[in-house]
Amino acid sequence: MPITHTTDIKEQFAYIIDFLPTGHAEDTRPIHLRKPLAQALGAEFFILLELSVKEGARVEIESKVFVGKGERDIVKHVEKRLRYDELTPSAKVELPYMIEKIVKENEAKYVEFFNTAQPITTRLHMLELLPGIGKKMMWAIIDERKKGKFKSFADIETRIKGLHHPDKLIAKRIEQEIQDEQMKYRMYAR
Numbered sequence: 791m792p793i794t795h796t797t798d799i800k801e802q803f804a805y806i807i808d809f810l811p812t813g814h815a816e817d818t819r820p821i822h823l824r825k826p827l828a829q830a831l832g833a834e835f836f837i838l839l840e841l842s843v844k845e846g847a848r849v850e851i852e853s854k855v856f857v858g859k860g861e862r863d864i865v866k867h868v869e870k871r872l873r874y875d876e877l878t879p880s881a882k883v884e885l886p887y888m889i890e891k892i893v894k895e896n897e898a899k900y901v902e903f904f905n906t907a908q909p910i911t912t913r914l915h916m917l918e919l920l921p922g923i924g925k926k927m928m929w930a931i932i933d934e935r936k937k938g939k940f941k942s943f944a945d946i947e948t949r950i951k952g953l954h955h956p957d958k959l960i961a962k963r964i965e966q967e968i969q970d971e972q973m974k975y976r977m978y979a980r
Contacts, residue, residue, distance in 0.1 A: 801832035802858035804839055805888050808881035809849045828865075829872065829881040830855065831888050836964055836979040838872035841865045851884060852891070874969045885968070890961040897943060900960050903977075904931060904946055905939045910975060919975055920959045921966070927953060 806828050813824035826843040833854065841857065843849055847864040855864045877885065893900050907916035917928040930950050940946045946956045953959075960978075967979035 800858065801835055801837050801839065802856065803833040803854050804830035804837075804841070804857045805833060805892070806830050806849055806851055806853050806855060807884040807888050808878045809843070809851065810878070825866075827869065828855075829877055830857070831885065831892075832857075833892060836889065836892075836968055838874065838877065838968065840869040840872050840876075842867050842869050852888065873971065886961065886965055889964050889968075890958065893957050893961045893964070897957070900957065901940050901942055901946065903960070904956065905935055907931075914975075916975075916977065919963060919977060921962045922959060923953075 808829040810827045810829075812821050813827050817824050826845070826847075826849070828841045828843050828849055830839045830841055831837075832839060839857065841855070842865070844862075844864060844866045849855075849864060853864075856862050857865055857868055874882075904917075909915045910919075915928050917923050917931055918925070923931075927950070931946075931953070934940075934949045940949070943955075943957045947953060964978045967973055967976050
């Protein structure tokens with residue numbers, strides 16, 4: 791999985807992490823002038839989005855909505871990209887659960903990372919960017935994958951002693967990338 795720095799990546803789908811039926815609390819306009827908004831997490835590139843929601847649309851936290859080009863059923867339009875610090879407190883609480891859900895739904899994609907991760911520099915390997923993986927664990931993963939590709943998160947856990955919940959390690963890394971816009975090496979969040 792290459793580390794990219796593309797800024798014009800577009801999401802097709804997003805997961806709702808907070809719904810604001812009358813817009814932001816700090817909006818001082820009368821309620822009838824406010825519009826319903828949702829904060830969402832992009833399903834592929836983990837881009838944080840603020841969405842304008844169609845009047846009367848039923849919005850549920852954790853629901854997957856179409857945000858790409860074309861006819862949308864719930865989303866009126868994408869208002870803007872958000873920074874982590876612009877999320878509501880509720881969205882910040884929901885974010886780690888949503889990331890984990892996306893990682894689990896796309897298990898094959900993230901297991902492939904363990905099969906193909908490469909050195910970044912002569913001193914740093916992509917595997918070491920995952921929280922809790924140091925040199926010793928990195929070499930254990932590399933040695934084990936030489937014996938055969940990993941097939942699932944459970945397979946990784948079974949074959950690598952001391953490596954528990956590889957899905958949670960990836961989810962934690964994604965969360966770190968979302969929170970820190972200045973992070974030097976980005977593998978998942980754009």
